[in-house]
Amino acid sequence: MDSSPTALFDSYEQDFQQILQSIREKLDGEAKDERGEKKKAALRRVEMELDEADEMVSQMEIEIQGIPQSIKSQYQSRIKLAKADLTRYKKVSKDMHSQVSRVDLLGSSRGAASPTSDEPYGSGDRTRLLTGTSILEDGSRRLQESQRIALETEEQGTDILRSLRGQREQIENARDTLRTADTSIGRASGTLKKMIRRMYQQRVVTAGIIVVLVLLIAIILWEKLH
Incomplete structure (x- = not known):
């Protein structure tokens, strides 16, 4: 067909x-x-x-x-x-x-005047x-x-x-298209949250390291002075 x-x-x-x-x-x-x-x-x-x-x-x-x-x-x-x-x-x-x-x-x-046998009407x-x-x-x-x-x-x-x-x-x-964009925005938002969380974690770790270093330096200086 x-x-x-x-x-x-x-x-x-x-x-x-x-x-x-x-x-x-x-x-x-x-x-x-x-x-x-x-x-x-x-x-x-x-x-x-x-x-x-x-x-x-x-x-x-x-x-x-x-x-x-x-x-x-x-x-x-x-x-x-x-x-x-x-x-x-x-x-x-x-x-x-x-x-x-x-x-x-x-x-x-x-044939209107008189009907005939051929024209019966x-x-x-x-x-x-x-x-x-x-x-x-x-x-x-x-x-x-x-x-x-x-x-x-x-x-x-x-x-x-x-x-x-x-x-x-x-x-x-x-x-x-809106659903796809919404999904992409949700994924991007999740990624940003993870990045922010990691950034805070790195700051905490960095601060801890600095505190430890300061303590070590203080201990070393105290030992040398005494």
């Missing part, structure tokens, strides 16, 4: 390109050539794959946080290109949805269906926006956790 800091990013980018290729084929094929329900089904599959591609881009944005600064800029450029491609295909999909809606509206206006039913479809599409867009916000929040939370982890490591390093 590749453990390089860019391995996951490259994997997500590869998945993104595969999804994008599938979207491109559907938009240039089924969604473009088919009519009616087949065209709508193709566009629904495109919408699902656009959501997947959006998820891949979000994962790439998360993974880029762990890439070294020396190569980070080129990966940021790759994300920008991916976002631009995704935005372009979202616009194409939206335009095709609008075309389908216009065709449905034109069809309903032509009246204008009121079709209007309600179109309204329901519009509400569903709006809800889907809001869901996608909520998902995007959730991913951005997750990314920000990851950055905060990474920052907190770095600060905790700094605090732990500072604490270890």
Whole structure:
């Protein structure tokens, strides 16, 4: 398993390109050539794959946080290109949805006077269906926006956790340094105490020697005088 800091990013980018290729084929094929329900089904599959591609881009944005600064800029450029491609295909999909809606509206206006066996719904039913479809599409867009916000929040939370982890490591390093310094100070204090004790001992010994010498000198002088 590749453990390089860019391995996951490259994997997500590869998945993104595969999804994008599938979207491109559907938009240039089924969604473009088919009519009616087949065209709508193709566009629904495109919408699902656009959501997947959006998820891949979000994962790439998360993974880029762990890439070294020396190569980070080129990966940021790759994300920008991916976002631009995704935005372009979202616009194409939206335009095709609008075309389908216009065709449905034109069809309903032509058949609004009297329902037929081919068009069993009246204008009121079709209007309600179109309204329901519009509400569903709006809800889907809001869901996608909520998902995007959730991913951005997750990314920000990851950055905060990474920052907190770095600060905790700094605090732990500072604490270890203080402990080492405290230990060194304790050792130095003990050494100084030993040195002071030895100094006092040497003074006592020196004073004793001087006293003994003075006594010896006094005894010698006393003997010589007497």
